[in-house]
Amino acid sequence: MLVVGAVVLLGVIAYTAYYFLHSRYFEETDDAYVASDMVQINSEVSGTVISVGVDNTQQVTRGQTLIELDPADAQIAVAAAEAELARSVRNVRALFSRSSGLKSVINARQIALQSARNDLQRRMKVAAEGGVSAEELQHSKDQVAQLEAALATSSEELETNNAQVENTTIANHPQVLSAAASLRQASLALKRTRIVAPVSGAVARRNVEIGSRIAAGTPLLAVVPLENAWVDANFKEVQLEHMRVGQPVEVHSDMYGKDVTYHGKIAGLGAGSGAAFALLPPQNASGNWIKIVQRVPVRIALDPKELAKNPLRLGLSMHVEVDMHNTDGSLVATQIRTAPQQLIANGEHDSDLNVKIADIIKNNSGGVKPAASGVL
CATH class of the missing domain: 1.20.58 (Methane Monooxygenase Hydroxylase; Chain G, domain 1)
Structure with missing residues (x-):
C-alpha cells in the first residue's frame, strides 16, 4: 500500500508540475478547418459561350483566359x-x-x-x-x-x-x-467577352458549358487562391481568457498527419460565437433554458512558405495548439491583411483605344484644330 500511495503521490506531483510549468500555457482544439477567399467569376456582359479553357481542380494564373464569349x-x-x-x-x-x-x-x-x-x-x-x-x-x-x-x-x-x-x-x-x-x-x-482570372488559384464550382447563352451577372465558376489560406479554429469560450493576437500556433493537418507541422499565429478573434451568426440564432429568453458552452472562431494565419511546400484545401480538418506564454497582444485585430487584395479588371482606358479615338478625330476634322470660339 505504501508503494501504491507513493506512486500515486508522485503522479500527482508530476502532473501538477506539468500543468503549472507547461500545460496551462497551451490551448488546443480539433474543431478547426481550412478556409480561404473564394473569388466568384461572373460575366459582365451577355453572350454565347464559345470557349471554356479551364476545369475544376485546375490551377490558373492571374490574367489567364478562362472563358470566351461570341464577340460578334x-x-x-x-x-x-x-x-x-x-x-x-x-x-x-x-x-x-x-x-x-x-x-x-x-x-x-x-x-x-x-x-x-x-x-x-x-x-x-x-x-x-x-x-x-x-x-x-x-x-x-x-x-x-x-x-x-x-x-x-x-x-x-x-x-x-x-x-x-x-x-x-x-x-x-x-x-x-x-x-x-x-x-x-x-x-x-468587347474586352469583357474574354473573361480572365482576376487572381491565381484553383478552379472550383464550374457550371458553364460551351454553347450556353448567359446573361450579365451569371456566376460561371470560382477561383480559390490557396496560397492565402488560413485556419478557422473554434475554441470554447472558457479557452479564450489568455488568448491574444500574435500568439504563436502549431497546426497539424489530418491530410499530412503529424509529420508536417505548420507554424502560424493568431490573426484575430471572431466578433461573436458561431451560434450568434447562425441563420436561426438560439432564443434564450424562454422558460426552458440550458446553458451550452459556446465556441468562438479564431483565425490562424499560416506561414506562406510552409503553405506553398504543403498546400492545403478548403474544409480540411486541422489540429491547432496555441502557445499563450506571451499575453501582451491585443484582443482585437487591427489589420488582418498586410496588403489589400486586388483583382485584375478590364480598365475603361487603355493606350491603344486612346490612339484610335485621337486618329478618328484627326481624320474627320480636316486636319485643322479650330481654336476656341467666342460670341461676336
Whole structure:
C-alpha cells in the first residue's frame, strides 16, 4: 500500500508540475478547418459561350483566359460607335465652319446696310428739293429696313451657333466627348467577352458549358487562391481568457498527419460565437433554458512558405495548439491583411483605344484644330 500511495503521490506531483510549468500555457482544439477567399467569376456582359479553357481542380494564373464569349455583337457595336464618333466630329466641324461663314455674311450685310443708309440719306436731301419721287424714297427706306432685319437674323444665328462651340475645340466638344465615351463603353464590352482570372488559384464550382447563352451577372465558376489560406479554429469560450493576437500556433493537418507541422499565429478573434451568426440564432429568453458552452472562431494565419511546400484545401480538418506564454497582444485585430487584395479588371482606358479615338478625330476634322470660339 505504501508503494501504491507513493506512486500515486508522485503522479500527482508530476502532473501538477506539468500543468503549472507547461500545460496551462497551451490551448488546443480539433474543431478547426481550412478556409480561404473564394473569388466568384461572373460575366459582365451577355453572350454565347464559345470557349471554356479551364476545369475544376485546375490551377490558373492571374490574367489567364478562362472563358470566351461570341464577340460578334460587341464588334458590331464598336464599329457603330466608331462611325458615330466620326459623324459627331464632322457635325462639330460644320458648326465651327458655320460660325466662320456667318461672320462673313454679317460683315457683308453690315457693308450693304451702311451703303443703303448712305443712299437713303442722299435721297432724303434730294427729295426735299423735289428731285426724287416719294415712291423711290419709300423704296430706299424699305431696303434699309430689310437689310437691318437680315443683319439681326444673321447675328442671332451666329450667337446661337457660338453657344454650341464657344470655349471648345473639336476634340473637347461635348458631342465629340459623348461619342468617344460611347466608343469606350463599346470597346469595354468587347474586352469583357474574354473573361480572365482576376487572381491565381484553383478552379472550383464550374457550371458553364460551351454553347450556353448567359446573361450579365451569371456566376460561371470560382477561383480559390490557396496560397492565402488560413485556419478557422473554434475554441470554447472558457479557452479564450489568455488568448491574444500574435500568439504563436502549431497546426497539424489530418491530410499530412503529424509529420508536417505548420507554424502560424493568431490573426484575430471572431466578433461573436458561431451560434450568434447562425441563420436561426438560439432564443434564450424562454422558460426552458440550458446553458451550452459556446465556441468562438479564431483565425490562424499560416506561414506562406510552409503553405506553398504543403498546400492545403478548403474544409480540411486541422489540429491547432496555441502557445499563450506571451499575453501582451491585443484582443482585437487591427489589420488582418498586410496588403489589400486586388483583382485584375478590364480598365475603361487603355493606350491603344486612346490612339484610335485621337486618329478618328484627326481624320474627320480636316486636319485643322479650330481654336476656341467666342460670341461676336
